[in-house]
Amino acid sequence: MxxxxxxxxxxxxxxxxxxxxxxxxxxxxxxxxxxxxxxxxxxxxxxxxxxxxxxxxxxxxxxxxxxxxxxxxxxxxxxxxxxxxxxxxxxxxxxxxxxxxKIVENEGANLLGKRMEVLDNVRVELSGCENIGRLPTCTFELTNLDVDRDFRFDGATRLFDETGGPLQPATIRVGQVEDYYGLQFQLVRNVPTRATLTFQRANDKLTRTPAIKLVFSNRNSETQTLKFTDVALQ
Known part of the structure; x- marks a missing residue:
């Protein structure tokens, strides 16, 4: 049987x-x-x-x-x-x-209390989001697990307000260097790199965002998307 x-x-x-x-x-x-x-x-x-x-x-x-x-x-x-x-x-x-x-969605913290995913051998950890005035700002820690490479966020990267309105990235700070969001920077193998994205001004101060969508190109020039959902802003 x-x-x-x-x-x-x-x-x-x-x-x-x-x-x-x-x-x-x-x-x-x-x-x-x-x-x-x-x-x-x-x-x-x-x-x-x-x-x-x-x-x-x-x-x-x-x-x-x-x-x-x-x-x-x-x-x-x-x-x-x-x-x-x-x-x-x-x-x-x-x-x-x-x-x-090619589309990875992170819906919550892991057992260690961290929100992170690995795409194209890059570990992306969401360190946190806050409001600077009415500018939503999110900090990520990127760790390259492969050979040294160049990296930049695509223009399709978005943070969504509480009504679903998309906010475009405005600037990025990598370490001590601040530039426009499309700045290309190096990710050295196994060296955590802190990147802070500041998005365009929201009409009202946000307390939460339903989704942050990070878009970048992998080594094969194919689009990869990482989405963090339901993120609180301090």
Whole structure:
């Protein structure tokens, strides 16, 4: 019975993977926000573990030599499968996942109380936002995890007011250097770089922003977007 159930689940997962890859390259068209490439990989990983446990249970009564050979094959197969899944999780290959991986949304602090994400080997941490007069100002700490590179924020970067109105960036301060927001600056490997973005004047003093959208180009000149949602301003 267990074998039949696991076989059925394997067939269903195979059909789902084929459906996502070849028939419906972007399953988010169905309107379900939970359908994303990370959840697909996690789902496959879960059923892979369950399948391995089922096979291990069924091998318990086999002769010792045959059981040892089967366990070796099972461990080898699991290692290969999780290597593929890990690669897929880190750098997706199917089309809708490639699109989703370019837009990362941070909805809250991690277990350490920090709001941070890693895009294109750059760790971006939101240090905080405040009002300077009626100028919303946000400070980020950027840490390059790869080789030295140039970096700048794109003109599509926005901070949204409480009514959803987009505020454009006005200036940026990198360390002690202040210039217009499009300033290109260097990110040295493993050196935290503090960048403070000042946005255009708001009509009223903001207490919260529903979203801060940071846009920049990666090393392949492709647009990457990082969105911090529901951020308080001091």
């Amino acid at each position: 267990v074998a039949r159930v696991m076989t059925g689940l394997g067939v269903v997962l195979g059909l789902m993977w084929a459906l996502i890859t070849y028939v419906v390259p972007d399953p988010s068209v169905f309107g379900f926000s939970f359908i994303n490439w990370k959840n697909v990989v996690l789902l496959v990983s879960t059923f892979t573990v369950l399948g391995a446990l089922s096979i291990s249970w069924q091998m318990r009564n086999l002769p010792a030599m045959l059981r040892g050979s089967m366990q070796f094959l099972l461990i080898t197969g699991l290692s290969a499968i999780f290597f593929i899944l890990g690669t897929e999780y880190a750098k997706p290959s199917f089309e809708f996942a490639k699109v989703q991986s």
